[in-house]
Amino acid sequence: MANINIKLSQNMVNANYQQLIKSPPTNGSLGTLFDVFPKLGAQWARDHAYYSALDFGGDQARFSFPDGASMTYTGLVLEDPYAAAGKASATKLSLYYSGVMSIVEGGQFNFNYANTTINGANSVSITPTSVLLNDLSFSTLLPAYSPSYDPVTGNVYITVKGAIRGDINGNNVGTISKVTATADKYIASTTVEGNFNLSSNSNSVAQGLSKSSVSGVMSSSVTEYYDGSYNRITGVSVSLSANQQIDEKLLADESSFAGADVISVDLPGVMYSDYLIASGAGADLITVNGGGGRLHVNAGSGNDAINVGTGNHNIDGGTGMDTVIMAGNASNFAITPVGSAFQLRVKSNGDIDSLFNVERLQFSDKSIALDINGTAGQAYRLYQAAFGRKPDLEGLGYWIKDMDKGSSLTTVAAGFFQSAEFQKLYGANPSTTTLITNFYQNVLHRAPDQAGFDYWNNQLSKGQITAAGALASFCESTENQAQVIGTIQNGIEFKLWLG
Incomplete structure (x- = not known):
């Protein structure tokens, strides 16, 4: 069972529209969101090719760069602690650049390392071989005066949970189970959960040659805004295609x-x-x-x-x-x-x-029935055919509910025969002549013509139709429908039967 609760203010709708205008059409898709990581990773590699200092202690190695940025491996294990070159692994990688951004990735990082010399100085080269990511987080740390600072959202914070494998060629495949984003302004939080499949190539995405493909089944999407607006979708099973936006079109x-x-x-x-x-x-x-x-x-x-x-x-x-x-x-x-x-x-x-x-x-x-050609209309016309009058609201409500539950018009007509009003008008055991004469009078407001009387008398006498069936036929006759349409064309008032 889906539970969807959306309330948006005018200011929030206007802000969303302005963001959509200045952002690409794929803005809002999970694939576009994941593209942030390889693009920033490539930018980091370009800007921080050489470190200025290395602090190594215990299970941690911290690389410092001339611009004040740092890269830290935590949970570090060297296959041979005494070897000048070899294999190593870590459980966490942190990239930090004060006033710019922070990226933290958790999982299993495998790489080759080697002591080397660059420009006469000792150095260490690192070559990643494979990675298994369980969580990724990205934060912008921009000051408000920065040209890159977004005046609408301020700094943003994104977290991805899942199981993503990457190889030495930049290929990434795996699953994503949860994405969370917050911002200093505008969006207080947004969380998307489900079972999504990821496929991408970090090198191609970083160069703008392709996009990450994220598709699967979304179980919830909840966004809270700072002004009290919200967009809460839970308990769903929504199939998302690659690069499909999570927006109002899902509804x-x-x-x-x-x-x-x-x-x-x-x-x-x-x-x-x-x-x-x-x-x-x-x-x-x-x-x-x-x-x-x-x-x-x-x-x-x-x-x-x-x-x-x-x-x-x-x-x-x-x-x-x-x-x-x-x-x-x-x-x-x-x-x-x-x-x-x-x-x-x-x-x-x-x-x-x-x-x-x-x-x-x-x-x-009050209650109004609009199904004038459905059960409500039939029940109304049955009163006219049987009693020659408009129905009382409570009685009409009773029979409407009975027919809504599956009773046929003929069954309801048979019920009319048991009413005190019917027996008062027709008698406890009315003759065929009495029935036919009253039906004609109520519907056509005249005595039956001989041919019409003979037809109905023959039908009833030979048992080809029951008295209730005859009443139902008079009820739905062209004459009776024409007689009451002017009264019911704008709906039929009735009293809702709660019994």
Whole structure:
């Protein structure tokens, strides 16, 4: 079951839009995020080809560079501590450049080393042979006056968890299970979890010749903003293709949502892209508010409940018995049929919600059925055919619920025969003539013509149709439907039966 809770302020939406404008289209994908590491690693290697000092003690070796930067191996083990050259391993590599950046990588680092001489000075050369990374972290350490300092986010901090193998040729393959990012400003934290496969070549990525490929299944994505906005997606199983962005477009993929999902999206009045919630199968609980006419719902299959707040929305309930819930009394809204759909207008501000495949409307003070050609319409027409009157709200609610649960129109008609009102009008054991005459009077407001009477009398007398079946047929006759359509075309009020 997916649990999605999104609330964005206008300032946050504007800032996101500005970031998108100045960043490349792949910004936001896990592959682009991972590209940071080989690019920075290559830059580090170019800028720090020669160290100025080496401090070696215990299981640690620290290389210092003329610009104040340092590279430290921790958990260091030399295969032969007394050899001038050989193999070594370490469990942690730290690159630190004050006022610029920090990179920390944990796992297993294997490399060859050799004592050598450069320009007459003793030195040590290191040649990596393989690596297994379990965690990587990157931080920018820029002062606010630096040209590279991002005024929107400030310094950023990224951590990657997984199992990634690299070889001497720069090839990287493995899995990523968790990515976390924070910033001094703008984004308080963002965490993406799942099971992702990574493939890249550090040398090619560093030269801009390729990009890291990260694909797999995301189980959660949670972002918290400093201004109180948030984007929380949990309990999902979302397939991400290589370089796919993690953004609002994920909500439009109904294959990701197949349970009884709980989805709430609250957006400001000005949006720069559409938000479509495609909740797929299951009995979903959906809440939408705001969005400036760009927040819409496709509820898919299942009996869904959709809470609708301010703004203009297109709500498609899909299949199943779907209910739109509005805050406020019914008198605050105007319901208008438009083709096979309905428009719901807020009288106070003109907001319009377009409802497609929505069967029920729930207001604070009353319930309205929109399925005038479905069970609610049949139940309403049955009252007209049987009793020649409009239904009472409570009785109508009872029979609507009964039919929603699967009872056929004929079964419900048989139930009418047991009512006190029916027996008062027709008698406890009405004759065929009484039934036919009353059905004609209630539906056509006249006595039956001889041909019509003979037809129904023959059907009933020979048992080719039951009395309840005949009532159901009169109920759905063209005449009866034409008689009541003017009354029910804007919906049918009923009292929700809770029994």
